[in-house]
Amino acid sequence: MPRDTHLSPHPFDRLRALLAGVAPGAEPLDLSIGEPKHAAPDFITAVLAANAREWTRYPPILGTEEFRAAAKAWLDRRFALPADRVDADTMILPLSGSREGLFLLAGLAVARRPRPDPVVAFPDPFYAVYEGAAVAAGAEPVGLDAGVAGLPDLDALGADTGLCGRLCLLYLCAPSNPQGAIADIGYLRRAVELARAHDFLLVVDECYVDLYDAEVPGSVAQVTGDGWANVLATHSLSKRSNVAGLRAGFAVGDPAWIEAFRSLRLYGSAGMPVPVQAVTAALLNDDAHAAHNRALYRAKFDMLDRVFAGLPAYRRPAAGFFVWLDVGDGEAATRRLWAEAGVKALPGRYLSQPRPDGTSAGDPFIRLALVHALELLEPGLVRLRQVLDGAAPGRTDGAAA
Ligand SMILES: Cc1ncc(COP(=O)(O)O)c(C=O)c1O
Known part of the structure; x- marks a missing residue:
């Protein structure tokens, strides 16, 4: 019998459905998608213009x-x-x-x-x-x-x-x-x-x-x-x-x-x-912009090391720009992070195959893409940490909400 070739709902469609009707609890910060936000090298404009006849x-x-x-x-x-x-x-x-x-x-x-x-x-x-x-x-x-x-x-x-x-x-x-x-x-x-x-x-x-x-x-x-x-x-x-x-x-x-x-x-x-x-x-042909790009990501991971210090599940990744974080229940955490901190994460469940019982190895995780500039990212990650710690974002006394 031919196999079913229907695609399952895409992770970003599932995320949209998960957060439908939930208002962000703070200035929204989207860490769900690995879309780079650092500037592209300026020289691409001149190269495109020089090749416009093509x-x-x-x-x-x-x-x-x-x-x-x-x-x-x-x-x-x-x-x-x-x-x-x-x-x-x-x-x-x-x-x-x-x-x-x-x-x-x-x-x-x-x-x-x-x-x-x-x-x-x-x-x-x-x-x-x-x-x-x-x-x-x-x-x-x-x-x-x-x-x-x-x-x-x-x-x-x-x-x-x-x-x-x-x-x-x-x-x-x-x-x-x-x-x-x-x-x-x-x-x-x-x-x-x-x-x-x-x-x-x-x-x-x-x-x-x-x-x-x-x-x-x-x-x-x-x-x-x-x-x-x-x-x-x-x-x-x-x-x-x-x-x-x-x-x-x-x-x-x-x-x-x-x-x-x-x-x-x-x-x-x-x-x-x-x-x-x-x-x-x-x-x-140009390696300088790639080295600069790497340095920007390193600085953000240095910042994250401080913000996530003491979070047992956090490990600084060796490469890439994602954090894969065990938060117990990825979907529940994603809803809470959006509602309370305005931070959009991606539940690990959407990147993992369901087992026969409906659970998946990705269930406990969220994925965070550290794509935004450090100055934008840091306050959002501080709010995220507060939510994960059970403190209300905005409170500085660390008291559980
Ligand atoms: C693991 C991996 N492979 C491939 C791609 C596709 O990248 P692109 O189509 O932009 O080259 C992505 C994009 O997010 C990715 O995360």
Whole structure:
């Protein structure tokens, strides 16, 4: 029987329903969505203007030479890759934001790796697109527990030959959303070995790879010295360069999968307009703005360390810009935080697969996106802390309300 391909309600729709009719208890501060608020680099305006004549063109699906060269140069520089690791002509594909690429890849993987009862797997908690893509592709979506540590246990996956035999695609997210965990090189190597041993496509979503604290995250590109067979990575400019509205990213990896993906995209994707490709190339060629961006996030986490001091569930994340916080009951806390502190969080339940009894591993958590400027963020987080501590925001005596 064909599998149900109806998408479940999106996390942001569920959040809207949860908070419908609830008035914010203070100046609203939306921490539910990971939409960057730092400024994008000024130079993008000049690059767009200089390429204005190119709006007449249909976007070349493989990208301009300039785009592909910039993507390769960034990968080589950022991950210290040998010059022959990435071939700019056959291994790079522009994406109009990495979301659309991640979504389309599930259908491609299910079609190219036919299995009697196909599975698309991903970490749980997850970026909602992985689950939606699995469902839309007609595969069974399987969340692999990633816990607060942030990465699923690959040895458990490898031992489950029943699951591996049905697997068409495994998404990994490194650094992870929402926990901000960094995958070490050994972990990434093990993932590649599994993808080869069981012949599934491994897609490593590296969209947070340039937002990090003390430890610098690596890439799956660093463990493909013996070739990229069955491996793709996706990258995004949205968070690195604060240009979520530009819709700019790319995929890199296995030339056979890139060719199949190119062909699919030639039929169905919007393509990345040439002026946008020019801006993306300019952003990839500049590391200074990314370093500045990182410093802004570090300062906010320094502030959060103070505001959340003594909160047992708080851990400063190693990368990314989210906080994944155990508050007991994520949905109840989200309602209370909005009603009492004007802070909009996202319940962890909406990023986690329901178990047969209706509960999920994400139930106790909320996710907070530290996207706003520090000055805006701090008073909201102070109010949030007061609510979590059971004190009424605005009172300074710490007395329980
Ligand atoms: C884990 C993860 N992957 C991919 C994306 C998609 O980013 P974009 O489509 O802007 O490149 C996001 C955006 O929030 C994300 O959190």
